[in-house]
Amino acid sequence: MAGHGEEKLLNLTLNVWRQRNRGDAGRFETYKDEARDISTDMSFLEMLDVVNERLIKSGREPIAFDHDCREGICGQCGVVVNGSPHGPRKATTACQLHMRSFQDGDSLTIEPWRASAFPVVKDLMVDRSAFDRIVAAGGYISVRTGNAPEANNIPVPKYDADLSMDAAACIGCGACVAACPNASAMLFVAAKAEHLNLLPQGAPEKDSRVLAMIDQADGEGFGNCTNHGECEAVCPKEISMAFIARLNRDYLKASLKRPRASAAAGGAG
Amino acid sequence: MSVVASSPAAGRRPAPRSRLQRFLTSSIGLKLIMAFSGVFLSLFALGHMLGNLQAYQGAEALDAYGALLHKEPALLWGVRLGLLGLVGMHIFAYLALTRRNNTARPKGYRQRKWRESSYASRSMTLTGPLLLAFIVYHILHLTTGTVHPDYEEGAVYHNLVTGLGGVNGLIYIAAMAMLAFHLWHGVWSMMLTLGLPEGRYGSLGRTVATIFTILVTVGFATVPLAVLTGVLHL
Structure with missing residues (x-):
């Protein structure tokens, strides 16, 4: 930890969303004793691990949250910390967020992504399979x-x-949806459509691609983009909303063209 | 991914529709309707503002301009109906988009931190309906004269100076402040929706939106201000 000074310990108050299952109404629970002596060297998820160990030791249910690689590239983790998806740091996933970003005595409100297209599975875990269906x-x-x-x-x-590579950096974490005042998935759709549309290999299916992906996103119940820009502000991969403008343009072009009979079928050779 | 890709949940996907149906109900289609009507409504606002500035040339010039606009009734009504249609499209898109946005997040956050959105962007759903109310008032006030204290048909300058004194003048200026918020986000947003790939700040689109907004709203607001301060008088 050269250059970062000594390890410090934080005492925090956590207000965590607890929800047993999809059907449960859910509520906030406050943890104070469980969030004592948190090292500033821990990542945010390691802090939750410590809190969970303490919960388990006292015979209570640990907090469920999504995570996988813990190195900022898989897109599994993500919670809303004090009103910001992935927490307060720019271009950082929750697993790469470190507790040195917080102060001793801080109160943290931890919530799941909120969108009707992302139903809560348990506590802080949401079902993001709507993204898979859009892709x-x-x-x-x-x-x-x-x-x-x-x-x-x-x-x-x-x-x-x-x-194309800038758009392809999308890890599909869903922070754009979580941050959008309208719970729109437009930044995700734009990234997933435009990284292909920009390349010669992806260009032939451009029109059918944008029409089908927007159809699917609308059908999943995501909101509409009104260009607030919250998505690009919280995106851990800093994907620009300029891609949304490109998607809008491609959608307009595709809508004006005469549809080909087999456009949606594809793959026939 | 391959497992999911082989069986997309077709049930969630809307049934096949005609191109027009698809355009009129899709999120980007509705945004484009909002943007296209916004382009013409913005240009109308600019033209209207430039016309208003003739008040500074005196009663004769402004009354002559008014008479010119009324010279060809068919043209006048064509433009009026066109504007009505554009406002209708703008409201239709607003209602359709807002209805969907309201259901997209049934449960909100306990805490919310805004990082990039502006006050202008978040207040569009407020400034829009307020501007509609102002437009209705404005037409009843200076076009039909229904709520005007001393309306004279064709005496544009007279109606303007007698109509924009006191509280009415302040209402007009307040409405222009609202228009400024609405245009600043709207004009930039419109360029993005029409496919100008731009960053949020420091971009050409943002500069154009800022200059256009200041030009139009300050130009409009000077007229009631000039009446209130006595620069324009009978």
């Missing part, structure tokens, strides 16, 4: 399987490749 609706390219082609067979301008 399944059009967030792919139809190619024949086989050996990977030579990388430079299809020239891609550097600018387009960089832009």
Whole structure:
């Protein structure tokens, strides 16, 4: 920990959303004794681990929360901390958020993502399979399987490749939906559609892709984008809402074109 | 992913519809309706403001401008109905989008921290209906004269100076402050919806929105201000 000074211990008050299952109404519970002596070197999830150990030792149900890689790349974790998805730090997932971001005596309100399309499974865990269905609706390219082609067979301008990579950085954590005042998934849809639309491999299915993905997102019950910008502010991968503008443009173009009979079927060769 | 991809939950997907039906009900389609009507309504506001400035050239110039607008009744009513249609489209999109947004988060957060959205963007659903109420009042006031204390048909300058004194003038200025909030988010948002990929701040779209908003609302507000301060008088 060179350069960060000595490890400090924090005493916190946690107000955590507890909900037994989908049907349960849920309520906030306050933990004070369980959140004592929290090291500033811990990550936010490690802090929850410690609180859970203490809950288990005293015979109570631990707090359920999603997590996997704990290195900021899988998109599994994510809770709303004091009104901000993934907590107060910019470009940081909850697992990469460290307790040195907080002060001794702080009170933390910890809530799950709130959206009708993301029903709470338990406590802080939500069901994000709506995202999988949006990707399944059009967030792919139809190619024949086989050996990977030579990388430079299809020239891609550097600018387009960089832009596509910026969109492809989306880890699908759902913070954009959680932060949006309208619970809209537009930043996610834009990232998942545009990283393909920008490349020559993805361009042929551009029109059917944007129409199908927006159809699916609307059907899942996400809200509509009204350009507040909260999504890009909380995105741990700093995906710009400029991609939403690109998606809007592609959607307009696709709507003006005459649909091809087999456009939605695809894969027929 | 492959497991999910092979069986997308088709039940949640809307049934196939005609292109127009799809456009009129999809989230981006409704946004585009909002944006297209917004473009013309913004341009109308700019033209209206420029026309108003002729008040500074005196009664004759303004009354002549009024007479010019009324010269061709078919054209005048065409424009009026067109504007009504645009306002209708704008409200239709607003109602459809808002209804869906209200159901998208049935349970809100206990705590909320805004990081990037502006007061202007969050108050659009408030400034919109308030501006509609103002427009109704404005038409009854200076177009039909129904709520005007001393309305004379065709005497535009007279109606303006007698109508914009006192509380009425203050209402107009307050409405222009609301219009400023509405336009500042609306004009920028419109460019984004029409597909101008821009960052939120320091972008060309933001600069255009800021300049346009100041130009239109300050231009409008000077007229009641000039009446209140006695610069424009009978």
